[in-house]
Amino acid sequence: MTRSDRTARPARARDARRGREPGPPAVLLADIRGRVRAAVALQALASALGLLPLVVVVELGRVLLADGPVDAGRAWTLVACAFAAAVAALAAGYASTLVGHLADNDMQLGVRLALAARLARVPLGWFAARGSGRVKKALHDDIGEVHSLVAHTLPDLAAVLTAPAVALAYLLAVDWRLALAALAPVAVGVALFARAMSGAMRRMAEYAAAMNDVNAATVEFVDGIAVVKHFGGHRRAHERYVRAADRFAEFFTDWSRSTMAPSVGSFLVLSPVVVTVAVTAAGTASAALGWSEPLDVVACALLAPALCAPMNVIGSRMQQVQAATAAARRVHGLLHEPVLAEGGTARPDGARVVFDGVRFAYPAADGGAAAEVLHGVDLVLEPGTVTALVGPSGAGKTTLATLPARFHDVTGGAVRVGGVDVRDMPAETLYRTVGFVFQDTLLLRESIAANIALGRPGASRAEIEAAGRAARVAERVESLPRGYDSVVGDDAHLSGGEARRVCIARALLADTPVLVLDEATAASDPVSEAAVQDALGELARGRTVLVVAHRLTTVTGADLIAVMDRGRIVETGTHAELLERNGRYAALWRAQQIPVPREGAPR
């Protein structure tokens, strides 16, 4: 059971009793719920205690202005109370911050561990389809949003709501007329604010659409700058950007203009100085009429600004709560990504790979019915042979090739390696048995030696360098300023072909008996291409190899060529056999041959 499963349990049980599903934030915060409440309560206490010195000022006035000699004992007691309240407010605020941050630390650690544990079990194909952006966003940005909620926003909200409640209660106890006078600016401010915000939902949607336009035009302009410039479209792309920016500016000016008067009015009415002056004027009139005590007017003038304070911050705090809720929803979604079923304990015997009636459908992005892309593929890769998968684009070659390494699980049939269904093998055994080098060469921002050693942690320097030599990349690496210690992207800037050879060195070191390769489609230059092909030849020696081939010329020597079309294998045989059969392969072969110009033909 993962930590998140454990933490989510009490919240689920509680919410189940209430007959509803817990929301994502509740699940994430389940383990620290008590401490979040404590942090909120402490901050509310700090906020209430913070008002006490103001109350003391008024009460002190009553003592000092009372008829007869000053009651010094009572006056000093009040001063001591004010001092104690101020110190207690500081202590409660500090304790709230401490409790909130410690709870938040635990939440972040728990969620990060749970995410790492979960993501270690999602299919490799999940990462290939989504890229690292979403994971980075969840692990870094989204957890940061939830942090703000726990450590700052909720305690802040408690503070801004407590202060006016305490102030109002005191004013009501002192003089209800003055309490009403203090509430008047709040009522006017809220009414003006509501007017400024009327139609805000519709306007917010328009705002988001206009912003999206600007973003899309910016991304198009920046991402595609090379292509756009090359094809002379920079004026058009630039115009689109300028149009989107103009539209946004126009929309924003229009919106601001229509809301300016009520917004400014609301801001002014709720500002502390205006509130103090208005309440003092009302209080003075009330005192002149004999309805209120002069000292109660002072109390009202001191505490009325506290009644209006939340109005200026509550909107932004509510926005933060919404943002954190959305972030929690995304993290929660990742924590519930479907995972591969745990492998069994079976060990493979040998390196024979069998695709047995394999069917496969990618999970549909919208949760609807997924379209099947492999429709019952039977294929046997004999140990120590090279099998090439060829066929038109979209035939399903890459999809089929990713199944032995469990990038995805089959939706029908089975893939067996060494007689064992890959789903019944421990993941570690599977990765020690099936290696892969795909198109997307992935090098970490580490030294080249460390990148190669990923294939076999603990490999000696001599083994790493031997793998580099066998992968035909040694010469290039040794020409770098720090040789194998050069850091990728720092002082090692490698071409596509060179990076691919480093990946091949890694696969050589991993020394898996089964290997899946994706032939590079775009060779950088013929020399680099020849070096990659050489390295691949070295890598294939003595292993069971499945290679996804795009150019038939590179696989004429394969032991078996399987021709795929629309999710099925339609022909198998050697190059010579398939040419002789004059079927799909022969047609593909002819299509890929460069026609030799006939003598006398126009050039």
Ligand SMILES: Nc1ncnc2c1ncn2[C@@H]1O[C@H](COP(=O)(O)OP(=O)(O)OP(=O)(O)O)[C@@H](O)[C@H]1O
């Ligand atoms: N992540 C994915 N999600 C949904 N469908 C996918 C995904 N990847 C591939 N497909 C679909 O599966 C089918 C087979 O794609 P695949 O990449 O396996 O073909 P291929 O033969 O390797 O093509 P190519 O030679 O162009 O690389 C295609 O229809 C493709 O659109």
